[in-house]
Amino acid sequence: METLDVRGLPPPEPFERIMAALDVLPAGEALEVLIHREPFPLYDWLRERGWAWTAKREDFSGYEQFRLHIAAAGKTS
């Protein structure tokens, strides 16, 4: 599974990089994203394009970060 690290990037770069990565994601594959904030606006975009996701909050040196798992709807695990 491909992992994309967008921590510490200013908006809207994380969003742009995630969209670009999903554009070329091979069929059946999932994308893992590390990000420093929960990207609430991204969720609408994902939902409208048939992606499903899970978000896990993690601790990173005393601050939170999020690990997203994105796959075509019906294929998240």
Add this chain to the structure above:
Amino acid sequence: MQLVSTEASPAPDLSFAHFLAGLAGMGAAGILLAWQPEALLTRWHPAALAAVHLFALAGLMPVMLGALLQFVPVACGLALPRWPRLDWLILSALLAGAYALAGGFLFADPAWLLTAGLLLAASLLSFLTKLIRALWQQRLQAALPAALRRNALAFAATVLLGLSLIGVMRFGWALPFLQLVDWHAQWGLIGWIGGLIISVSSVVVPMFHVSAHYPKHWEQATRSLPLLLLTGGLASLAGWSTLAQLCTALLALLCLAFGLLTGLRVVEARRGERDAFHWGWLAVAALSSGLALLGLLASLASDPRWGLAFGVLALTGLGGGTISVMLYRIVPFLIWLHWQRANKARARLPLLHQIVPERAQRAQLLADFGASLVLTTAAFVPVLVLPGAALLAASKLVQLSLLARAMHAYRQRLALLHTLPPRVRPAAGNP
């Protein structure tokens, strides 16, 4: 008919209307001061009261409420309920109430004051209900929702104190008028406007400047803000001047710390660009530090002009200036976000920083902060009121024009994007 929408990133049209109306309200306050420059001779001048309430209620308030409609879902994941028709009525009542209140002060007309009170009560209490419903329904333990809950309480306190003042002026309610005026101003300027700026900055500054987070101790310290306002206010009422002064000193210390911590984050930003957003936030940091000093001087000096200067700088500088800087990120970001959502064809779109020309932003912000400093100085040099007020009005109207053009381009491109066929890719999540 859909009555309530709880989308994570709602369509921005309602917020855009709030922003444009707010900039027009701030511009109107500048025009009023330019028309009656003698207003700043005393805070009790009818035109001063009218201009202050135009700036705060027809200016800052719509922008703050419009921004919250987007900020709460985007930053906290808590959707504010959307009531499609009622939301427009809330905005209309707010604006009508704000202009009626200004008219009531200007022409000393009790009927206008009563009308304003009813419109503002209906509008602001409706919005508060919406905000409270979103922030208290899901008791998230994170720092930001908790900070916004404190801001909402300060908002409620400001509104209730303001309505009580209308009750005193219109119906002769037996309440301590001068004390209520001071409390209303303190809860509005420091608790609501200052508190919301601190809360929003805790997200916006580290995120957009790519800098360190504000320290955890700072977040803990800001929790004391409503308590300091309450204690200071009650101490002042009871005549405990030492305790009241101590609260003022601690509030000034918070304001200074905000300025220093923000300035440090902007200077050490990893983003590297020295654009309008960078200089704008540095100006906000410097203004906060200056405001802390001015607040302390105003509380110690017997000359009322220090208090006037503090109020002007707090309202036009920290309030109006910070909002101007933030709007240059909020509006382009919303435009970009909603273009992306509509862009099923994955067509190439303008970059975020191309949506409002950077050079124009820089010139407008320079005029904006310059006007605020000139008007603050005008508390001591009355001849400066006219140029300061004219510059303030011009800068707000220029920003209104810049953002209106960006919003027009947004609607045009959005309509075009809706006509494009979606891009087909076999591996996509598209069903």
